[in-house]
Every structure is written in structure tokens, then in C-alpha cells.
Amino acid sequence: MNPLVLQSDFGLDDGAVSAMYGVAVGVDPALRIHDLTHNIPPYDIWEGSYRLAQVLTYWPEGTVFVSVVDPGVGSDRLSVVARTRTGHYVVTPDNGTLTHLEDIFGIAEVREIDETRNRRPGSEESYTFHGRDIYAFTGARLASGATTFADVGRSLDPAQLVRLPVTAPARRGDAVEGTIDTLDVRYGSLWTSIPRTLFRELGVERGDRVTVRVRHHDTVVHAAQVTYAHSFAAVEVGESLLYVNSLDRMAIAINRGHYARAFSLGTGASWHVTLVPVR
Amino acid sequence: MNPLVLQSDFGLDDGAVSAMYGVAVGVDPALRIHDLTHNIPPYDIWEGSYRLAQVLTYWPEGTVFVSVVDPGVGSDRLSVVARTRTGHYVVTPDNGTLTHLEDIFGIAEVREIDETRNRRPGSEESYTFHGRDIYAFTGARLASGATTFADVGRSLDPAQLVRLPVTAPARRGDAVEGTIDTLDVRYGSLWTSIPRTLFRELGVERGDRVTVRVRHHDTVVHAAQVTYAHSFAAVEVGESLLYVNSLDRMAIAINRGHYARAFSLGTGASWHVTLVPVR
């Protein structure tokens, strides 16, 4: 019996998430079911992809994630289960949701869900809620051991998965470049795609000053000097800092402030960030 | 041991829901407790009634629901437990919360909660939070088997339950009529009271055009032609469609848009919708 963890863009205001829970409990009342988040902005596959990467390795090996951000429900997009190199499973439409997991942790194997065997009995007339009828049902059966990964359906080539456009973070001379992947929603911090290990190649020490430059598409929209610090508490209230976030990547914040709102910055593949040490 | 599922209009910002959980855990630490939603708009009994109907049958037979939308707490409104014809239990104030369940699934039996036996010990001086002191407590005892349905209290005639005013969906010549029961909150779709089976009597096929007409009280406030489709993916982004929702009723949406906001439409018994095939 493995944990089952649900993610969606359904919100918590109506009964959609509860219906998924009910289906999973019906598969096996002993299942332990938990949430990633259900507040992914509607249709935002990028955010769904990122949140999976944010939490994956804090859950035990064998955990089964179900992620339902599914604007293409009812089209011919495939339904798949991926096994990551870390030994976790993800049940999801094949629409880019696995992009960050693939880049950060690697996908070991993918199988297409054979809907003739893996569909809630009696749901054949339902075309708009695969989260309940296929994904929660299949995830619950996998997590409970009622079915096996091999039995999900035929094996697919991971290289053929739909991918979101992602620019890999890179060193450019005395600088590192990446994108603003997401916000730490409540505190307004910018979480970049730049790993700590890449940044450390610049030889910056805690307490040093670093220039942050942000481009939206091709236009520089923000530049500022910030202090590289262990944590918020190392700088004054209202002061900006560069730090290593809980995903082991570089992040930029204002202590007790809201960096993204202060400088009208956004997130996604079109938001580029460059870090240059001040010498 | 059956699952316990909680619903309320308390929101998740304070400790009210957690207090209900604590009481239930205190009844039996082995209970599995889940949520329907706690974001029912304050005092909105209609919405509470609808959400129960949205999820009921996706939970196993024997599941005990506790629903606390209770503007009359402290008045002489009764507290009841209903057994539906589907074999589920609902613990609730008798204020109309059972209306949609009765119309769609049927109520097999109702009992009044005898508060002398079914009240959290030590809560006799508390008059404002029956959700915690009576409903969660009684629901947990029922779900865990610490008490039985027969022991809840005296049997009531289901016909005497408080009901919300509901107009039954109906065929009128070449059209079907119903009400806009609720919104699919995140996506702005209108969920009507018209069952798929009633609509199919019109002989409409997928791909056919249908005229949607909406009246608020006696005034027509919206009319448009939409395509009857399997799912959102069958129409263009920005195009309107009529489809069968996950409750097996007719719904109207704009693919990637927000129908209710686009045309300033509301929900409830005063919002009437008519569907007429375009010949």
C-alpha cells in the first residue's frame, strides 16, 4: 500500500476533488490519500508540472501522484503513467505535465493507460471528468496494489512525451542565466531555474552583492543589486536578498515584502533572469 | 468502519473545521475523515444541498456525510440524520439541505437526533456550534459503529422535511426547460437541472446546434446558439458548447472562457433555462 497524492486545477469550492477522493476510497478504503494542491490556476500546465517537481522527493519512493490539469479532456491526448528515476509514479494526461520532473529527476518508463481496463465501471458515458473516472481510479488501483505498473497499458518511449518549452539554465562567462519558474505565492519571492550548484561556480560567498537582471522576452525590465544570504533573517526587514530555496535553486526576495509585486515581474518561459557578481 | 465526509460554510481560514475533525478523531482515532468542501458561501443552503448531490454516489455505500450550513443554529430547527435510497447517511440541520438528494436519489428514512444521547459530553453550554458539538460527534459515532442509525432518535416522515423551492425540469413540446442550478466555479460553466435522458428525447445529435435561452424571473436575459458536443476539446477555443456534465445533466460553457461572467448570468431557482434544437 503506497500513499496516493492528488493535484488539480479544480479548486476546493465545489465537489470535484471530493468525487475523486470518493472514487479512490471506493477502490480501497484503507488507502491514505493526500493533496499536493488543487489551486493550480485553471489550465496552467506549467504550474502543475512545477509543483510536482517541488514536492516529489519529499514523498516516499512508490508514492503515486495523480495530476489533473487537463484542458484537452475529450481530445485524442493520451493518458499516461510515468515512473520517475526516483521511483515515484505520476498519473496524468500527456500534455507537458511531466516536463520539470523529466528535466530534474528523469523519467524511467512511461505507459499509456489502457482505458478498456482502467476506467471506473459505469463511467463510459462521461467525457469531461477523466480526473475522476480514469486518473483517480487508476492511481488508487496502483497505490493500493490492485493493479501493477506493467498492467496499466503498453510501454511508450519517454522521448515522445509532450513537452513544455523550457530553456535550460546555463553559465555565460561571469554570469548564470535561467528563467523565473514560479512564485512563492504567499511571500512574493521569485523562484528561478538556476541550481545552487551552477550559481556556486561563480565563487560568490554569503554576504557578497549580486546584480539581478530580469528580461521579459527581449526587454530588460528590472535590474538591482541584492545580498546573497543564508535566509531572510540575515538581512534587514525591507532589504532584498538572493538565497537558496527549498528546491535547492536560487531565489530572490524582499524580507517581509513581495518582490514580484514590487517590480511587476511575472513567471514562465518568457521571463529570463541573469545573476552577475558585483566585483 | 465507514468513511466520514464533512461539508460546511466555515471556510478554511480559522479553526472551526479542525475542531470538528478533533471531535471525530476523539470518537475513534481509526476513523477516515475527508472533506466535501468547506467553501459553501455563508448560509447558502441551496449550494450545500447541490454539492451533496454532486458527490454522493462516488462515495461507497455506508459513507456518512456531515453537512453544516446552519443559519438557524440555536432556533427550534430540528437536527436529523437521513438515509438515502443509495445507502448513504447525511447528518444535517433540517433546513432544506436534503432537497437535491431527495429529488435525485430519494430519501429512504429520516431520524431526529436525540440530543440527550448524541451530543459531545461537556458541550451543554454551547449554543452556536452544533457542527462540532452535535453533527461531527454524531457523524463520527455513526461512521465508526459506536452507535447505530436506529439509535440516533425517533423516526420522522421524510415528507415533513424542510424543502427548498425547486422547479422540476420538464419537456415543453420541442424544448426542455430547467434551472441553472450552480456554476462549475473555476471554469464558469452553467450546470442546469436538465438530465441528459430528458434532453435526448429531443433527438439532438452531437454536432447539432441548440438555442439556449435564459430567463431571470420573467425576463429573457440571454439567448444564443451553441454546439452540442462531447467535450470542450470538440469545439474551438472561445466557442460555446452544450455538453453532458459529470452529474449526467446538461451544461453550457465557453471553451477556455467563463460563460456566466461573459453574459452576467446567475444561479438558483429564479434562473430558468430552455434548450431548443435548431432545425
Added chain:
Amino acid sequence: MNPLVLQSDFGLDDGAVSAMYGVAVGVDPALRIHDLTHNIPPYDIWEGSYRLAQVLTYWPEGTVFVSVVDPGVGSDRLSVVARTRTGHYVVTPDNGTLTHLEDIFGIAEVREIDETRNRRPGSEESYTFHGRDIYAFTGARLASGATTFADVGRSLDPAQLVRLPVTAPARRGDAVEGTIDTLDVRYGSLWTSIPRTLFRELGVERGDRVTVRVRHHDTVVHAAQVTYAHSFAAVEVGESLLYVNSLDRMAIAINRGHYARAFSLGTGASWHVTLVPVR
């Protein structure tokens, strides 16, 4: 095995809460994990302190609470586990979060978390998310019995805990005084610090009129007469009332209205309220 209950100011929009859950499940997959709330306003230690007091005794003795409102993460603020006189445990930064629990229920014993023994393996390079790496990890080990309270770390003097400024409620002649501690968020009621037992010393009976006077710092900003009632249902819709809330303290509300918004009133140590019987 005791229940584990999590509280934070992280919100439910990203993966932070789920990462804490994953860590706890990794400690022991059989743990029962629940929430208090994760919608504490960012950095609002007062609110975190109050919410713990709101729910504590509705959970069984032995329950382990983890509360992460932690603006000082990365500073030299201590991490502690408190045992209350009621036999509950609270894992938290030492920043005032225990204030209401101490005043209302009493703290029996406090221990500093020894991070050399009580830290998620592999998290040594993480300085910004003690909620996941120390608090959830330690709370899960305590709740599951993998460690004992004595083994958390050295004992501290409870008198040395960081405290928020709190004015004790008091009798002043024919009146009682206290503060507006919080709002019942969804319904707009003011929850005061005045216990029912203190208020009852005034000899007021249900149905009597009471004058409510509110001061912000030193200025009277509101005064009104309200009816002392059992519950909302005892007054008309739109009428104001004084009642005993679910924490056994005095509260002020408008039936179906929003008292705080109606009169622009706030909460916290600078908002004083006086209740005087109308004779």
C-alpha cells in the same frame, strides 16, 4: 500513535504543505495527519497563537501540533516543543506562538529541539524551510513514537518563552474589559478575550441589553447597545447580539451581517472592548 495536526501561514496554493505531509508520511506511513489551518496571514504570529487555543482541547490528549509561522527562520530564534497542562504537544519556533495556550491552558514543560538529532537527513544545506526539515519531521517522530518528548532536547524554563503582548481581561466596577482577539472570518463576528465566567459576574440575563464600547489605542471608535442572546436565531436578521462563542468567550455579531466590516473594527492587542449592562 497520536494524531499529527499541522498549521502554517503557507496557504494551499503551492507545494509547501504537501512537502511537510510527505516528510511526515516518510517518518511513518501509518500516521494520521490533519490540518488546523494553513491560511494564517503571512507572518501573523498572533493569529497562529490564537488558532491553536481555539482548537486545542477538541483534539485528544497526546495530539502533536506543528505550527509554522516563522518570520525568523534562519535567525537564532529557538525551535521548541511544548507540553501543555492539557497533555497536548506543540512543535513551533519560539516566537510568541505559545502565548494564548500559556494564558488559557498553561504550559507544563518546554524543550529546545536539538537539531543535531531532530532534522530530516540530507537537509543540512536548507536554511529557509524548517517547517519541512525540522518541525514536520520532529512532530511526526513524536506523534508516531519514533522519539520521546524527553529526547527532543534540553528542558527550558517556560517563563523564558518569547511572549506576545497581551492584556488580561478584567472586571472594572460594573463593566468587564478585554481585547478583540480575532474575527470569525466568514461571519464577521468579533471574538473578545472576555471569558463567559467573567462576564457572568455582572449578573446579566439572556435578553438583557448591554453597551459595547470599542477603543482603538486610546480613542473610542464604536459604541452600541446589543442584546445578550443564546444564539443568532434569538434575534432578528440584521440585529446585533452579544453571545458566548465556541471558545466560551464573549463575542459580538450582527445576525446574517458582518459586524467588523459594518463598523470598520480590527483585531489585536490595540483593540479594546468594554461591556457594560444597560440598567
